[in-house]
Amino acid sequence: MTAQYGPHRWSAGVHDDGRNAEHRGASFLVRDLTGARFVDCDLTGVKIVDSWLVGVELSGFVGGLSVNGVDVTAYVESELDRRHPERVQLREIRDADGFRAMWTELERLWSEATARAEALPEELRQERVDGEWSFVETLRHLVFITDSWASRTVLDDPAPFHRLALPQTAYAPADAAALGMDVDARPSYAEVTQARADRGAVVQRILDGLTDQDLGRTCSRTPAPGYPEEDRAVADCLAVVMEEECEHLRFAQRDLAALERRP
Structure with missing residues (x-):
């Protein structure tokens, strides 16, 4: 067989409280977001400029992530594969x-x-x-x-x-x-x-x-x-x-x- 079965992305059962899209396209200028937490959020296309990212932790579906102009997506994926070889087995x-x-x-x-x-x-x-x-x-x-x-x-x-x-x-x-x-x-x-x-x-x-x-x-x-x-x-x-x-x-x-x- 030639098909490959690996990671998938889907969405379902979104809990719509009427505010799901209120920040879409928003700009936060000189705002203190220390300790902020984003859970199950769509951050596609987000751009962070001239900001302090110290002690920041990201987890989730990551694609096309650039840090100071360097795309680190491939590095993150390869490091996860090294630590968790079952991910590679799944893709193969x-x-x-x-x-x-x-x-x-x-x-x-x-x-x-x-x-x-x-x-x-x-x-x-x-x-x-x-x-x-x-x-x-x-x-x-x-x-x-x-x-x-x-x-x-x-x-x-x-x-x-x-x-x-x-x-x-x-x-x-x-x-x-x-x-x-x-x-x-x-x-x-x-x-x-x-x-x-x-x-x-x-x-x-x-x-x-x-x-x-x-x-x-x-x-x-x-x-x-x-x-x-x-x-x-x-x-x-x-x-x-x-x-x-x-x-x-x-x-x-x-x-x-x-x-x-x-x-």
């Missing part, structure tokens, strides 16, 4: 066996991460580091990813969502509730790992029976209400599942390292 998938091998590697890496988490007390597994999702919340989000991009699309299940599934921050809470998700739930680590194991078994069953011919099959059901109404191939849906697993593993490893440094 060409067939059903490639997806199976990718899932095996992800299960191994997540097993290592959960072992680290289980060495911590429950309160640290529930703690957010610098405002990011806690380890438990990250696992809840991956339950949502499996429900939406594997069960609902590939398996065509119209209502697969676990009560503890946690959609992306921009997904309207009322829409999540209508699908049976309790975004305000505070489950234990044990409860979430059980849901996570159940969803992992769903992915494994799909992969066990997957053939190269299946990869091009069209999935007509959207991952969740609010996503663009368009056909998606099985391969693309599975690639999203595995990309999310890769990226959230990276975030989890980063935050686990911070929690492990606690006295």
Whole structure:
């Protein structure tokens, strides 16, 4: 096969509070933005001039990022690939066996991460580091990813969502509730790992029976209400599942390292 399955970008379930576009095209002249936080924002085309960027941290989908006239995008991507070779493995998938091998590697890496988490007390597994999702919340989000991009699309299940599934921050809470998700739930680590194991078994069953011919099959059901109404191939849906697993593993490893440094 010649197709390549790798990182994807999509948007869905945007929580529109009537102010989403109020700063589009805005100029901030001599403004103090110390400590400002931008979450799930579209910063396409943003230009920062004659400003102080000290201790700034960026994460997300990055393309065409220039710092003082130097495009650093390729450097950032290559460094991430060096630190996380599973990203390269994902991009190089060409067939059903490639997806199976990718899932095996992800299960191994997540097993290592959960072992680290289980060495911590429950309160640290529930703690957010610098405002990011806690380890438990990250696992809840991956339950949502499996429900939406594997069960609902590939398996065509119209209502697969676990009560503890946690959609992306921009997904309207009322829409999540209508699908049976309790975004305000505070489950234990044990409860979430059980849901996570159940969803992992769903992915494994799909992969066990997957053939190269299946990869091009069209999935007509959207991952969740609010996503663009368009056909998606099985391969693309599975690639999203595995990309999310890769990226959230990276975030989890980063935050686990911070929690492990606690006295």
